[in-house]
Amino acid sequence: MKRFLILFLLLPLLAFAQDGLSVASLFDGPFSGNPKATETVMTGDRLKSYKLSSFHSLTLRDCPEQAATIESLVAHDGASAIDREVAYRDGGIYYAFYQLPSRGGLKRYLFYLNQHRNKGDRIVLIYIDGKADAKEIKKLLK
């Protein structure tokens, strides 16, 4: 009974600790040093003019075999999205935009693109958070 109570009390802390996304594991370094990978990280002042707090991206060139793993993680995080635009081609996700539930007052967005499904050669994954709403985010795409 004591152990149960202690665990119950620790649950809120665990919830905070696990408030990440499945795709976070892709930005944690598995592709660091990979000659076919481009990783971009931006936080802070540089993003203020875009009303963003952080920007993380991963681009893989000529790595179609990575699509299945990445798509399953994207789909997992996208399942809780409050807004989404998803296009499928050849039985898989070609393009996806998800607005995820906000955390800590920041709106969160996830973009995924698999150009292999449209005669291209890149897989692109982008995570953005900040104060910008979906309309302002989509303006950045132009």
Next chain:
Amino acid sequence: MPPSLQLSQLIDLYFAGLTTLDQEQRLRHLLATTTEQSPMIDEARAVISFAAMPAAEKSAARSNIFGPFMQRVAAASIVIAALAGGITYISNHTSELSSSKCYAMVEGTVINDDNAIEDLMLSQLSLMGDAADDIDADVNDDLRLIGDIFE
């Protein structure tokens, strides 16, 4: 082992609030003297004993339910909730105060030029824009086809 019929009936009447004074006294006597054992008898003894306690003792008995352990548990939960809330507040607000990060690793080459990285960010977003336009065009084509059918 279930209690005898008489005891069982008296206990049922007592819990239903239907015992006369005589029946209640009879029940108390039986509970005090019987050698029978059953959960029903134990429960009846506990309730009748509690009901017989003076009010001050009853109040103390109730408060003992939340004894020292539960008090510690309650205090710990308040501290943990406050800590968790504080940590969240600080982490959300120090991200604005902490130094900016701006770097990229492009196919094995580290890029530290902020302008170049910003351009990279915009070009990646532009790829998404192109794909979104592509999809919009497909959707418009499909809607046009459907429209043609109904003309």
